[in-house]
Amino acid sequence: MNENEVRILFMGTPEIAAATLRALSSHEGARVIGAVTQPDRKKGRGMRLVPSEVKSLATELGIPVFQPETLRDGAFEEELSSLDPDLIVVAAYGKILPPYIINYPRFGCVNAHASVLPKYRGAAPINRAVMDGERETGVTAMYMDEGLDTGDIILTLKTPIEESDTAGTVHDRLAVLAGDAMCRVVDMIRSGSVPRTPQPEDGATYASKIAKEDCIIDFTKTASEVRDLIRGLSPFPGALTTLPSGKLLKVTGASLSDGGRGEPGEVISADGAIRVACREGAVDLTEVVPEGKGRMDAASFIRGRGVRAGDKLGAK
Numbered sequence: 001m002n003e004n005e006v007r008i009l010f011m012g013t014p015e016i017a018a019a020t021l022r023a024l025s026s027h028e029g030a031r032v033i034g035a036v037t038q039p040d041r042k043k044g045r046g047m048r049l050v051p052s053e054v055k056s057l058a059t060e061l062g063i064p065v066f067q068p069e070t071l072r073d074g075a076f077e078e079e080l081s082s083l084d085p086d087l088i089v090v091a092a093y094g095k096i097l098p099p100y101i102i103n104y105p106r107f108g109c110v111n112a113h114a115s116v117l118p119k120y121r122g123a124a125p126i127n128r129a130v131m132d133g134e135r136e137t138g139v140t141a142m143y144m145d146e147g148l149d150t151g152d153i154i155l156t157l158k159t160p161i162e163e164s165d166t167a168g169t170v171h172d173r174l175a176v177l178a179g180d181a182m183c184r185v186v187d188m189i190r191s192g193s194v195p196r197t198p199q200p201e202d203g204a205t206y207a208s209k210i211a212k213e214d215c216i217i218d219f220t221k222t223a224s225e226v227r228d229l230i231r232g233l234s235p236f237p238g239a240l241t242t243l244p245s246g247k248l249l250k251v252t253g254a255s256l257s258d259g260g261r262g263e264p265g266e267v268i269s270a271d272g273a274i275r276v277a278c279r280e281g282a283v284d285l286t287e288v289v290p291e292g293k294g295r296m297d298a299a300s301f302i303r304g305r306g307v308r309a310g311d312k313l314g315a316k
Contacts, residue, residue, distance in 0.1 A: 005029055006107065006186050009085035010054075010063075011036040016175040017091040018053040020112055023179025024089065025061050030186045032063050034083050036076070038094050039067045071098055080104055087189065089182050090144060102144050107189050109144040112178040114171075116140060116156055118204035121149035126174065127167045128207035131232030133224065136160055137170060139177040141185050143196065148206075152196045154188070157181050166234040166253075210237060217241045219265040219314055223256055223281030230254040230283075238289060241265075241314045243307065252295060253287030267311040270302045276313055 010021050010032050017037075024030045035058035040049040051059075058065045068076050077100055087107040090097070092114075102109045115125035117140040129137045138158035143151040157177045161170060188194040210233070217226060217239050230239040230251050238250040260268035262277030269275045273284035289295045290306060301307065 004190055005031045006189055007084070007086045008032045008186075009034050009036065009080070009083055009088045009105070010058075010091075011088060011093040011097075012054045012091040013038045013052045013094045014092050015053045016114065016171060016178060017093070018057045019175035020089070020091040020178045020182050021054055021057055021063075022061075023183055024186070025063065027183045027186060029190050030183070032061075033085060034064045034066060036066045036068070036093070039069055071095060071101060074100060076101065087186070089185075091178055091182070097144060099146060102146070107194075110154065110182070110185055111142050111144045111149070111151070112182055113140045113142060113149050114174045114178065115207065116158060117142060117149060117153060118199045118201065120205055120207040122207040123209040125207040126171050127210055127232050129232075130161060130165065130167050130170055131229050133228045134161055137174070139174055139181045141181040142199075150199055152198050154185055154195060154197075155181060166231045168235045215240045217251065217314060219276060220279045223278040223283050226276075226278050226283050227254050227256055230285075234287075243313065244311050244315065247291045249291065249306075249313070250289035251285050251287070252289060253298075254283050254285050257282035257284045263312070265312050265314045267307055267309050267313065270308050270311075272302075273298045274302065274307055 006029060008024060008030055012021060021035060025032050035054055037052045037054040040051050043050045055065050066079060080101060085105050088105050088109040091112040115129060116138045120128055136158055138156050140156045141154040145151040157180060159173050159177060215233055215237055217229060219226060233239045234252040238252050241249050241251060243249050257275050260275050260282045262268045264277055264279050266277045267274060268277055268282055273286050275282055275284050286298050287295065288298055288301050290301060
């Protein structure tokens, strides 16, 4: 073992966390000694147990995996002491860390948060930034404290949000930035100089978890607002409206229309895309998921007589 290596306990669960783990596992001077992730969950029609992306990757890399049901009341204290990490790196773990974990490592407990803090603290920063029509986001490497994403900032890496972006495409770029940010933190630790800037409260916002009611498309809003909602919820969980039959229609792709007028929610035309009137302007729905079916382009849905001009969406 190199004396200048940083012994890291990694804590994370989904794909964005796995990307960070992969970057750290191959970074010079970083040695990942364990990966803590959520317990396997039942998924799919067969409700079979499925491991998290972090568990799958850690197993592939030969990194010991820990899946505690709870961290409360010192439940992970014995394992933590046995591992004795220099640094804990957290990326979308999904559970609140108690003080005995945050305060354990000599180099601290560092989180990769998918926003430019102090904006979009909380559970759904990527979705909310795109839904709000933001033009920029990023990853903030920060020291964890007992608040919700309120710790001191180490560094921030930024990326633009283009009009063609969805939450999915932004997620993929941030996954790369998160790994880069954590590797830079390791380099700073090894050099003996890690900046620490307290977060300002001015400008702080909260990105709450996406609820079902957040997914309902309101065509009485402007076309830009409707388009941003759809792309901010794409590919998951998906924006929702209803057909005249009352069936749900999930919308995963949309663009601003170059013309057409009608009552909010009215299908102006159905020719290649589903053009729907909003309070101001109109949107072209380009990709949909009909109730009980798979994802398809709007043209296929139109050919199957799923919708036609004059229909009203969101009326039921």
